[in-house]
Amino acid sequence: xxxxxxxxxxxxxxxxxxxxxxxxxxxxxxxxxxxxxxxxxxxxxxxxxxxxxxxxxxxxxxxxxxxxxxxxxxxxxxxxxxxxxxxxxxxxxxxxxxxxxxxxxxxxxxxxxxxxxxxxxxxxxxxxxxxxxxxxxxxxxxxxxxxxxxxxxxxxxxxxxxxxxxxxxxxxxxxxxxxxxxxxxxxxxxxxxxxxxxxxxxxxxxxxxxxxxxxxxxxxxxxxxxxxxxxxxxxxxxxxxxxxxxxxxxxxxxxxxxxxxxxxxxxxxxxxxxxxxxxxxxxxxxxxxxxxxxxxxxxxxxxxxxxxxxxxxxxxxxxxxxxxxxxxxxxxxxxxxxxxxxxx
Numbered sequence: 138x139x140x141x142x143x144x145x146x147x148x149x150x151x152x153x154x155x156x157x158x159x160x161x162x163x164x165x166x167x168x169x170x171x172x173x174x175x176x177x178x179x180x181x182x183x184x185x186x187x188x189x190x191x192x193x194x195x196x197x198x199x200x201x202x203x204x205x206x207x208x209x210x211x212x213x214x215x216x217x218x219x220x221x222x223x224x225x226x227x228x229x230x231x232x233x234x235x236x237x238x239x240x241x242x243x244x245x246x247x248x249x250x251x252x253x254x255x256x257x258x259x260x261x262x263x264x265x266x267x268x269x270x271x272x273x274x275x276x277x278x279x280x281x282x283x284x285x286x287x288x289x290x291x292x293x294x295x296x297x298x299x300x301x302x303x304x305x306x307x308x309x310x311x312x313x314x315x316x317x318x319x320x321x322x323x324x325x326x327x328x329x330x331x332x333x334x335x336x337x338x339x340x341x342x343x344x345x346x347x348x349x350x351x352x353x354x355x356x357x358x359x360x361x362x363x364x365x366x367x368x369x370x371x372x373x374x375x376x377x378x379x380x381x382x383x384x385x386x387x388x389x390x391x392x393x394x395x396x397x398x399x400x401x402x403x404x405x406x407x408x409x410x411x412x413x414x415x416x417x418x419x420x421x422x423x424x425x426x427x428x429x430x431x432x433x434x435x436x437x438x439x440x441x442x443x444x445x446x447x448x449x450x451x452x453x454x455x456x457x458x459x460x461x462x463x464x465x466x467x468x469x470x471x472x473x474x475x476x477x478x479x480x481x
Contacts, residue, residue, distance in 0.1 A: 147187060148190070156208045158170065159207060233476065236249060237250065241296070242295070246477065247481065250262070251264035261376040264373045264453045265370050273327060276292050278292075279318045280311075280314070286305070288301075289303060303358075320355075321363075334359070338359065341356045392432070413454065418442070418443060418474070418478070420471050420474075422437065423437060435459055437458065437459045438457075439454060439455045441471060449481045
């Protein structure tokens, strides 16, 4: 964000006009064109003087002497602060909701959102579901496998099924696993996973004096992650090919580096965590992502961190060039995020 910068109303108007024209055409913008767009009689010469001042302060650049001006990263950051998210047309809003609700699980709805974002924006749509301990327990199943292995199946209230195979030092008979399963389901159905684990640990500590076979084996399963979700998030991304046709002033090798970076789940998560670390529900716009990866210098991201009613934490975003329709995309991201908050 640009701080300590004060522009006059006229300078703000001219800068916004240049930004809007550049986003639409991708061409340097001249003073004569801005003069024609204005409703007052401000001359091209006056506009040229204002543009020169803006260039001196780093808001505009000039590809060559006879060309018009191009907004810089600083200009994008300054102007975007004052933009409001656009409204999604009613028919499109209904279609988005219906398409998300077609998916029968929360996981599929998050995945579908990346597809919808890509389809509507023609940019890169990203969605990541981050398992949260606030999710509600529906039930568990414990199944014996071979060689002392146990299959733990955990189903949360949002119908997500989590499987985990654990190795134990001892074999637990199927009937004892059934007893533990029934105990967990009877006592903790409807609890958040975090609270269920805390209470389970408290009960194990209380029973340590007797420490019968069931308590000992329950403690063993607890130590192997009973009622705990794997930390690995689900990351979905579509539309990276849309970056290839955009003039990002990258060499062929640098473009390959960019695409390779976006193929790495860890890199994408770092991007989302670094840029969307604000309060859930707050739309975020970041322009110029060179600090994340040198090849992302001319990219921008519009995203949202959300917390669903089930406790699921997710992030959705659109990644694209700095020259994109911010208000429209901001409105799309915000609209999809609001739906996900109510259906996840």
